[in-house]
Amino acid sequence: MIGYPITPKALRAQIKAHDSKWLTKAAAETKKLKHGQKVDKSMWSDVKPVYMKLQHGKCAFCETLLGKQIDFDLIKQDVEHFRPKNGVDPWPTEKLRNKLKLPTDLPQSTHTAKGYTFLAYHELNYASSCKTCNSTLKSNYFPTIKKPVTAGKNPVTLTKSEQPYLIYPIGDFDVVPEKTITFLGLLPVPANGATQQPDHDRARVTIAFFGLSIRDDLMYGRALLLDQVGDKFKLLAATNVPTEQADLNKEIDILCSPATPYSSCLNAFVLLWRNKPDKAREMLKIVKAYLAGFGEK
Numbered sequence: 257m258i259g260y261p262i263t264p265k266a267l268r269a270q271i272k273a274h275d276s277k278w279l280t281k282a283a284a285e286t287k288k289l290k291h292g293q294k295v296d297k298s299m300w301s302d303v304k305p306v307y308m309k310l311q312h313g314k315c316a317f318c319e320t321l322l323g324k325q326i327d328f329d330l331i332k333q334d335v336e337h338f339r340p341k342n343g344v345d346p347w348p349t350e351k352l353r354n355k356l357k358l359p360t361d362l363p364q365s366t367h368t369a370k371g372y373t374f375l376a377y378h379e380l381n382y383a384s385s386c387k388t389c390n391s392t393l394k395s396n397y398f399p400t401i402k403k404p405v406t407a408g409k410n411p412v413t414l415t416k417s418e419q420p421y422l423i424y425p426i427g428d429f430d431v432v433p434e435k436t437i438t439f440l441g442l443l444p445v446p447a448n449g450a451t452q453q454p455d456h457d458r459a460r461v462t463i464a465f466f467g468l469s470i471r472d473d474l475m476y477g478r479a480l481l482l483d484q485v486g487d488k489f490k491l492l493a494a495t496n497v498p499t500e501q502a503d504l505n506k507e508i509d510i511l512c513s514p515a516t517p518y519s520s521c522l523n524a525f526v527l528l529w530r531n532k533p534d535k536a537r538e539m540l541k542i543v544k545a546y547l548a549g550f551g552e553k
């Protein structure tokens with residue numbers, strides 16, 4: 257998971273540039289909600305391209321590349337309401353506990369509440385996400401430490417008062433995902449920057465909630481790219497030619513850019529290679545073995 261830093265003002269400007277009337281319509285729909293009137297229940301899809309572009313075509317939570325070409329990729333992703341609009345259910349259920357292989361000591365959220373009605377049209381309550389993260393896993397769940405304040409109208413202040421377990425990666429008001437979740441090889445773990453609470457639990461819950469350490473497609477995707485980065489580091493270690501070194505460093509930088517799927521995993525591996533190359537080489541062997549055995553899984 258990576259952050260997509262943007263100020264609320266800049267996000268609104270991007271929405272306006274995409275659809276000059278959307279923000280005005282959103283304000284009008286929110287007003288209707290206050291009066292219990294019928295509203296447009298699909299207009300958030302109109303701004304999906306804004307989030308697709310901002311997120312480099314990646315899912316906000318699992319970093320799978322879904323694409324950002326409107327003609328082809330729109331269908332693959334959802335505008336996910338970070339705070340659910342239709343209701344909040346306790347998390348996890350017994351079924352999810354089994355499906356996600358959750359550790360027994362993982363924090364849980366027993367709150368039940370109505371949906372965050374007033375955030376249905378709030379641009380800081382949206383993210384573009386894959387269907388597995390949004391429909392299969394996120395659904396109507398929004399685990400929080402404190403009681404959910406579903407009458408809230410501002411995600412920025414709600415983040416402080418509710419203390420959600422899940423990390424919102426867009427904007428500048430939640431924790432930085434890369435400083436909260438890092439990777440040991442292919443596996444996501446709480447980062448050194450998240451040793452304190454509640455950040456440590458937030459990292460653990462976010463990893464578990466989205467199945468980030470158990471989904472084969474994510475593990476395989478990370479492995480393919482990490483293998484490439486590792487091979488470039490091996491070439492780098494074997495050459496003294498400055499132009500070759502410069503080219504390889506450039507290629508590593510490109511592979512680890514925010515636009516690459518699973519870049520948070522790749523950047524953690526780069527850091528490991530630069531600080532503990534022997535450990536990184538061992539990790540690379542494990543990854544190669546994982547790739548070699550993947551077909552038999």
Ligand SMILES: [Zn+2]
Binds near residue numbers: 320388390
């Ligand atoms: Zn996803």
